Amino acid sequence: MARRPEREHTEPAKTNREKIIAAVMALLAEQPIEKIGFGAIAGRASLTLADCRAEFGSVLAVLAAHIKEIDRRVLAGGDADTAQEPPRERLFDVMMRRFEALGPHKAAVRSLTRSAACNPGLAFALNALTVRSMQWMLTAADIGAAGPKGMVRAQGLALLYASVLRTWLDDDDPGLARTMAALDRGLARGAWWSGVLDNLCRFVPSRCCPPGRWSRRPRDAGVDEEPAAA
Numbered sequence: 684m685a686r687r688p689e690r691e692h693t694e695p696a697k698t699n700r701e702k703i704i705a706a707v708m709a710l711l712a713e714q715p716i717e718k719i720g721f722g723a724i725a726g727r728a729s730l731t732l733a734d735c736r737a738e739f740g741s742v743l744a745v746l747a748a749h750i751k752e753i754d755r756r757v758l759a760g761g762d763a764d765t766a767q768e769p770p771r772e773r774l775f776d777v778m779m780r781r782f783e784a785l786g787p788h789k790a791a792v793r794s795l796t797r798s799a800a801c802n803p804g805l806a807f808a809l810n811a812l813t814v815r816s817m818q819w820m821l822t823a824a825d826i827g828a829a830g831p832k833g834m835v836r837a838q839g840l841a842l843l844y845a846s847v848l849r850t851w852l853d854d855d856d857p858g859l860a861r862t863m864a865a866l867d868r869g870l871a872r873g874a875w876w877s878g879v880l881d882n883l884c885r886f887v888p889s890r891c892c893p894p895g896r897w898s899r900r901p902r903d904a905g906v907d908e909e910p911a912a913a
Contacts, residue, residue, distance in 0.1 A: 699728075699730055699735075699738055700748065702728040702729070702730060703724060703728050703734075703735055703738055703745055704745055704749050704752070706725075707719065707724055707746070707749070708749060708788050708791045709791075710724065710727055711790075711791035711794045711795060712794060715794055715797065715798045716798050716805070720742075721736075721742070724745075746795075746809075746812070747812055750812050753784050753816075754816050754819050754820075756780075756784045757777060757780045757784055757820065758823055760780050760784075761823060770824060770826050771870050771871075773824040773825060773826070774820070774821070774824040774840075775867065776824075777823045779859070779863065782866075785851075789851075789852065792852065793852050795809070796849070796852070810841060813844060814834070814837045814838050814841045817836075817837040817838075817840040817841045817844065820840065821833070821836055821837060821840060839873060840873070843866075843869040843870070843873055846869060847865045850865040851865075
């Protein structure tokens with residue numbers, strides 16, 4: 684009996700959204716973001732402008748989608764063995780997974796960081812996106828990221844991330860030894876500042892607005908904290 688030929692393994696076709704994100708990252712590796720328009724994106728993705736407009740309203744929105752996808756990959760790659768580790772070790776593991784996920788896009792990230800250094804508006808927008816991602820990274824490490832204190836933590840981690848990112852961009856070691864060392868030093872400093880923050884919060888009232896005619900909130904109403912990462 685003749686054997687049936689084995690079916691070739693084929694990857695699923697990319698969606699238009701995925702094609703656009705891939706096109707932007709490829710273009711970023713070649714030129715600054717200021718020179719990238721949807722005409723070039725559509726051409727690189729082999730799509731029409733109508734296809735691009737149906738998915739995204741701006742190049743920044745494409746970057747946000749890319750960052751969200753990196754977040755998803757990091758969150759999906761969690762290791763249950765690290766659950767019993769100290770918070771700093773858990774966060775170290777999460778952040779290293781992020782750098783590994785960014786590996787194929789290093790040239791694009793380098794281009795983006797150069798543009799942000801000369802464009803305050805872009806830097807501000809990227810910081811907002813990064814802070815939101817860092818809330819998810821903190822949550823993945825089982826570190827509180829909700830409320831005002833969580834936002835301060837997320838902003839601090841975003842600044843640390845940006846600092847280590849500069850080391851990562853020049854780290855050609857497959858094991859990312861320099862990146863790990865920089866991240867470890869940064870987290871050590873961050874742990875100290877987190878301790879200071881925790882001590883300060885002990886002296887800050889849980890409600891900034893005292894009850895009375897200046898408060899719109901009922902005195903006895905319970906207030907639910909916002910989710911760790913919106």
